[in-house]
Every structure is written in C-alpha cells, then in structure tokens.
Amino acid sequence: MLEKALSGSRRYWAWVAVLLALIAVGFSTYLKQYHEGLGITGMSRDVSWGLYIAQFTFLVGVAASAVMVAIPYYLHNYKKFGKIVILGEFLAVASVVMCVLFIFVDLGQPVRVLNVLLHPTPHSVMFWDMIVLSGYLLLNIIIGWTSLGAERKGFPPPSWVKPLIYIAIPWAVSIHTVTAFLYAGLPGRSHWLTAIMAARFLASAFAAGPALLVILCLLLRRLSTFDAGRESIQALAKIVAYAMSANVFFFLLEVFTAFYSHIPEHMAPIRYLFFGLDGHRGLVGFMWSAAILAFVGIGLLINPSTRKNERVLPFALAAVFIAAWIDKGLGLIVGGFIPNPMGRITEYAPTLPEIWITLGVYSIGLLVLTVLYKVAIAVREEESLAAHG
Amino acid sequence: MSVTRRRFLKLGLTTLAGIGGAMALDGFWRGSAEASEVLTDQKALKAKHWAMVIDSDRLKSAENVQRMIDACHRTHNVPDFGNSKDEIKWMGTETYEHAFPGQENGYLNEGIKEKLFPVLCNHCENPACVRVCPTQATFKRPDGIVAMDYHRCIGCRFCMAACAFGARSFNFRDPRPFIKQVNPDFPTRTKGVVEKCNFCVERLEKGLPPACVEASNGALIFGDLDDPNSEVRQVLATHYSIRRKPELGTEPSVYYLIGGGEEHA
Ligand code: SF4
Ligand code: SF4
Numbered sequence: 001m002l003e004k005a006l007s008g009s010r011r012y013w014a015w016v017a018v019l020l021a022l023i024a025v026g027f028s029t030y031l032k033q034y035h036e037g038l039g040i041t042g043m044s045r046d047v048s049w050g051l052y053i054a055q056f057t058f059l060v061g062v063a064a065s066a067v068m069v070a071i072p073y074y075l076h077n078y079k080k081f082g083k084i085v086i087l088g089e090f091l092a093v094a095s096v097v098m099c100v101l102f103i104f105v106d107l108g109q110p111v112r113v114l115n116v117l118l119h120p121t122p123h124s125v126m127f128w129d130m131i132v133l134s135g136y137l138l139l140n141i142i143i144g145w146t147s148l149g150a151e152r153k154g155f156p157p158p159s160w161v162k163p164l165i166y167i168a169i170p171w172a173v174s175i176h177t178v179t180a181f182l183y184a185g186l187p188g189r190s191h192w193l194t195a196i197m198a199a200r201f202l203a204s205a206f207a208a209g210p211a212l213l214v215i216l217c218l219l220l221r222r223l224s225t226f227d228a229g230r231e232s233i234q235a236l237a238k239i240v241a242y243a244m245s246a247n248v249f250f251f252l253l254e255v256f257t258a259f260y261s262h263i264p265e266h267m268a269p270i271r272y273l274f275f276g277l278d279g280h281r282g283l284v285g286f287m288w289s290a291a292i293l294a295f296v297g298i299g300l301l302i303n304p305s306t307r308k309n310e311r312v313l314p315f316a317l318a319a320v321f322i323a324a325w326i327d328k329g330l331g332l333i334v335g336g337f338i339p340n341p342m343g344r345i346t347e348y349a350p351t352l353p354e355i356w357i358t359l360g361v362y363s364i365g366l367l368v369l370t371v372l373y374k375v376a377i378a379v380r381e382e383e384s385l386a387a388h389g
Numbered sequence: 390m391s392v393t394r395r396r397f398l399k400l401g402l403t404t405l406a407g408i409g410g411a412m413a414l415d416g417f418w419r420g421s422a423e424a425s426e427v428l429t430d431q432k433a434l435k436a437k438h439w440a441m442v443i444d445s446d447r448l449k450s451a452e453n454v455q456r457m458i459d460a461c462h463r464t465h466n467v468p469d470f471g472n473s474k475d476e477i478k479w480m481g482t483e484t485y486e487h488a489f490p491g492q493e494n495g496y497l498n499e500g501i502k503e504k505l506f507p508v509l510c511n512h513c514e515n516p517a518c519v520r521v522c523p524t525q526a527t528f529k530r531p532d533g534i535v536a537m538d539y540h541r542c543i544g545c546r547f548c549m550a551a552c553a554f555g556a557r558s559f560n561f562r563d564p565r566p567f568i569k570q571v572n573p574d575f576p577t578r579t580k581g582v583v584e585k586c587n588f589c590v591e592r593l594e595k596g597l598p599p600a601c602v603e604a605s606n607g608a609l610i611f612g613d614l615d616d617p618n619s620e621v622r623q624v625l626a627t628h629y630s631i632r633r634k635p636e637l638g639t640e641p642s643v644y645y646l647i648g649g650g651e652e653h654a
Contacts, residue, residue, distance in 0.1 A: 036580075037561050038581065039475050044561075045476050045555075045559065106545070107543050107544050108559065109582060115543050118524075182547070183550075188517070265490070337550075342488070343487050346473070
C-alpha cells in the first residue's frame with residue numbers, strides 16, 4: 001500500500017519537499033548538538049529540561065487522544081466515526097514517533113540509549129514509559145495498517161485485530177498516565193507534585209488531540225476527496241469543548257490548593273508563570289495568551305451557533321490547541337524548574353538551534369503523518385471508484 | 390568541640406573492617422567490579438552508613454568554605470566554565486534561607502543569615518535520584534554512598550529533576566578543556582553525563598578522608614552513622630542538628646550544626 005504515497009499532485013510533492021528541507025536543517029543542527037553537547041540549547045543546571053521534553057509530554061497527549069475516536073466507534077458503535085478512526089490511529093503513530101525522537105534528541109549520550117534495555121530498571125518510571133510508548137506505537141501501526149489493508153480488499157478487519165483494538169483503549173490512557181508519573185512522583189518539585197497531574201494530562205490531551213484531528217479533517221476536505229462528514233466533526237468538536245473545560249477546571253483546582261493553603265513553594269511556580277517572580281517574567285505573556293485562548297476556544301465550541309459555523313470552528317479549535325500547547329509544551333515543564341530547589345530563579349528560553357531541532361522533529365512527524373494519510377485516502381478513493389465504476 | 394584530622398584518622402582505623410571484603414567497594418565502578426577488588430586496599434576506610442556533620446560555627450569565613458570547595462573540585466577534575474548556565478559543582482554555597490528554605494524567618498541572627506553554608510549531595514538514604522534513574526547509572530552502595538557510573542549514564546537528566554537539593558550537574562559540553570589542572574588519579578568526564586559529589590569513595594578506598602573534610606580544619610566531621618561510638622554519632626548526640634528538607638523523607642546523611650554563634654563545648 002505504501003506505493004500510494006509515491007504518486008501525488010504537485011502540491012503534495014511541494015509539501016513533502018518543504019518537510020524534507022526542514023528535516024535537513026534540523027538534522028544538521030542536531031549533528032552540531034551531537035558534537036558540541038546540549039550546551040547549545042537554552043537548558044541549564046537549574047532548568048535541566050526544556051523544549052524537547054515539553055514537546056515529548058505534549059505529543060504523548062496527542063497520541064493518546066486517538067481513543068476519543070476509538071471509544072465511541074468501537075465501544076458504542078458510533079458509526080459516524082468509522083471514516084476517521086484510521087486518521088486517529090495514524091495521528092497516534094506520527095505522534096509517538098515524534099515523542100521517541102524528542103526523548104532521543106534530549107539525551108546527553110544518545111549512543112548509550114540501549115542502556116535502558118540492557119539494565120532494565122522497574123523502579124524508574126522512565127522504564128515503564130518506554131514500554132508503554134513502544135507498545136502503543138506497535139498497536140496503532142498494526143491496527144491501522146491491517147484495517148486499511150482489509151478495507152482495500154473489501155473485507156472487514158481480521159478477527160485477531162479486535163482484541164488489539166480493545167487493548168489499545170486502556171493502553172492509550174496508560175501512556176499519558178505513566179508520562180504524568182514521570183513528574184508527579186518527584187519529591188522536590190512542588191509544581192508537579194500533585195495527584196491530579198495524570199487527570200490534567202488526560203483532559204488536556206483529549207482536548208488538544210481531537211482539536212488537531214478536526215483541523216486535519218477540515219484540511220483534508222479542502223485538499224483531497226476525503227470528507228469526514230459534518231456530524232463526526234461536530235461530535236469531535238463537542239468532545240474538545242468538554243475536555244478543555246475539564247482541563248481548565250483541573251488547573252483552577254491547582255490554583256485554589258496552592259493559594260488557599262498559601263504554601264510558598266506551591267504558589268511560587270504559578271506566580272512565576274502568570275505574574276513573574278522578582279522581576280523574572282519570561283513566560284507571563286505566553287501564559288496569559290493561553291488563558292485567554294482557552295476561554296475563547298471553549299466559549300466558541302460550547303455555543304452551538306459558533307461551533308456549527310465551519311468558518312469559526314477552525315479558529316476555535318486552533319485556540320484550544322495553542323492554549324494546550326503553551327500550557328503543556330512550555331509552562332508545565334519549565335515552570336516545574338522555576339524557582340529551583342533552593343528558591344533561586346534561573347529563567348529559560350530555547351536557543352535558535354534548539355528551535356531548529358524541534359522543528360526538524362515536528363517535520364519528521366508531519367512527514368510520517370502525510371505519508372500515512374496519503375495512503376489511507378488513496379485506498380478510500382480506489383474503493384469508491386470500484387464501487388461506482 | 391573540634392575534630393582534628395588525626396582524630397578522624399583514628400576513628401577511621403577503628404571502623405576498618407576485616408581483610409579483603411570488597412563488599413563496601415563493590416559497585417563503585419560497576420563496569421569493572423573485578424578491577425575494584427584488585428584495588429582493594431587494606432587501609433580502606435569502611436562503614437555501614439557514611440555520614441557528614443557540618444559544624445557551621447567552625448566555618449568562620451567564606452574563605453574557609455571556598456578552600457573546601459577548591460579541594461573537592463581540584464581532586465575531582467571539576468571544570469570551570471565561568472558561567473552559571475553550564476556550571477558544574479560538587480559542593481557549592483548557599484545562605485541559610487536558600488540552603489534550608491522554609492526554615493528562615495525575618496529576625497534571624499545576622500551571623501546565620503549572612504553565613505554561607507556548604508551544600509552538596511546528601512547521600513540520601515531514600516535517594517529520589519536512584520529511584521528514577523532508568524539505567525542504574527546512579528546507585529546506592531552498601532555503605533550508604535550514592536555513587537554514579539559515568540560510563541553508563543545516558544544523560545537523560547531525570548535524576549536532576551528528581552533531586553530536591555540541586556546537588557547534580559550536567560556536562561552541557563566537553564569539560565576537559567576547562568579543567569585547570571587535571572588530577573590523573575581521578576577520571577575526567579565526557580560531555581552529556583551527569584555528575585555530583587561522591588563522598589570521595591576513591592579516597593576512602595585509600596584510607597584517606599574526603600578532600601573537603603581534610604581541608605575543613607575540623608569543621609566537617611565524617612564517619613559511620615551506624616556505629617554508636619563514631620565521632621559523627623557523638624557529635625549528633627550532644628548537639629542540635631538539622632538537615633535539608635527532612636520533610637521530603639529522603640533522609641539526608643549530611644547534618645548541619647547551627648550553633649547560633651557561640652562556641653559549644
Ligand atoms: S542529595 Fe540529591 S543527588 Fe544526592 S542522594 Fe539525595 S537525591 Fe540523590
Ligand atoms: S542522567 Fe544519567 S544518572 Fe541521571 S537518571 Fe539519566 S541515566 Fe541516570
């Protein structure tokens with residue numbers, strides 16, 4: 001089926017060329033990082049994780065969100081999602097690929113990465129995260145590819161895929177829960193030491209992931225013959241609205257606990273993020289933009305008249321997506337390190353090389369996504385030709 | 390009360406365990422366990438739980454502390470990059486407010502408020518860094534020392550996020566050009582790995598006290614916390630001591646005596 005990705009319009013090839021160019025820039029910047037060390041990034045002794053790990057965390061959420069399509073379709077027989085279930089699975093594949101790459105580019109000694117397997121360490125959450133992520137990647141590749149292959153031949157998916165589909169549902173929840181546990185179990189990081197972390201992760205994932213999926217569906221409708229159908233788009237948009245509401249609600253719970261208890265170290269990171277601390281205001285603009293976008297997005301998505309307006313819808317979804325990205329792909333990780341364990345402040349801003357590498361990884365993910373979607377759509381086109389021809 | 394180096398050594402001799410017994414050494418360089426057995430020195434200092442008491446009253450000036458830091462960093466080939474972003478430190482200094490956050494108040498004795506306290510890895514009994522390390526490159530030895538295998542570390546920096554004491558540093562670049570004078574008796578590190586204080590395991594093996602203890606003029610007391618007759622135990626039994634962030638349950642093995650300025654008996 002992969003050969004279907006090899007023929008396409010000029011626009012398709014131009015897009016692929018842009019991605020390849022970005023990948024090339026990212027890769028050559030990575031070589032520089034490989035030789036000189038992570039010193040070329042903005043990370044420091046105090047803020048020892050930055051953009052890379054934050055993108056990893058955010059994208060685990062996007063990957064997990066495939067279940068928001070799978071659950072209604074497979075468990076509740078919501079047929080309208082039949083067409084997009086494969087798009088959700090392929091989005092998960094591309095996201096997990098990016099997650100793995102973001103971890104990889106963050107390693108100080110990438111050639112030793114296999115030490116994680118050579119010395120398996122069950123008391124490290126990272127060990128479990130690796131297991132659940134690779135399992136999830138495999139599940140989605142197998143499920144997506146065999147279902148599509150079967151569809152092409154006009155058969156229902158083989159029966160052995162069914163149990164995998166059911167396993168993939170709790171598995172998706174597990175990848176984001178385990179990822180939250182990377183942070184939520186550390187004794188000295190008050191911003192992360194919260195029982196609601198995994199729940200927050202899932203809520204923001206179930207908002208950002210489906211939001212991206214709908215945006216992709218709207219794009220595909222313009223660029224190809226694929227139409228997800230109005231009803232499934234509306235259903236997904238509702239999921240986004242309520243997941244994002246839950247996400248904002250959970251965040252407000254954190255604010256209450258920190259500020260009503262008035263425990264300094266619980267308040268400090270939130271203060272830093274939204275108001276700045278001792279004149280350090282690096283993320284204040286981002287965080288307030290996120291807050292405004294979140295409320296605007298939720299408002300537009302809950303209100304039926306704006307949600308149903310397909311000219312407004314993409315903006316509402318983009319607002320939610322960007323808000324979730326700032327919250328998790330920037331604020332959450334960096335905020336956990338500021339102030340440092342001694343109560344001192346070192347700020348963080350990514351460097352240009354760090355941004356290029358990040359864009360490079362995103363381009364690899366987009367390329368994987370493009371190829372997989374191209375194949376999926378070509379198979380569908382073939383089918384409808386056969387049906388009508 | 391002061392502890393001289395001679396007394397320290399005497400104390401060390403009493404804790405000297407039987408012959409052979411690579412036990413305490415096993416695992417320092419995991420990758421070369423046999424090699425460390427060969428290196429086993431009968432003079433080696435041994436303990437069930439190494440601990441340190443920092444007698445802050447005896448740290449009269451910032452120079453006192455700096456001397457200890459220099460001794461440590463020289464011994465262990467710690468580079469000096471000249472910027473705080475890439476900084477590597479095994480021992481640093483913090484004021485009371487930052488070393489013991491949450492325990493300060495607005496009316497602290499000036500002497501304590503201004504004083505620079507040495508801060509280093511606490512060699513915690515329940516080390517979060519060991520718990521999170523996905524490769525066991527950071528591990529706890531049977532003698533309580535939290536050690537590292539620089540050859541196994543993948544540089545994921547999970548341990549840095551987990552340590553609540555800011556004790557760990559990462560080699561953001563190749564440290565070698567920034568080491569003023571290389572000590573051939575201790576390995577240099579490569580870029581991309583984490584490092585921290587090792588309680589001078591390599592010196593204990595040779596029967597020597599940690600470099601900072603040696604340079605401390607008696608301000609640092611080092612010994613076996615499991616031995617009721619050890620100097621550290623005696624000091625802790627007779628003086629009021631505190632530890633950094635005890636509420637987190639990591640059980641630091643570094644204790645601080647905060648005397649308030651007057652000499653204690
Ligand atoms: S002080 Fe930090 S690095 Fe040292 S043992 Fe404790 S948790 Fe680990
Ligand atoms: S950076 Fe090295 S020592 Fe620290 S957790 Fe990762 S592998 Fe372990």
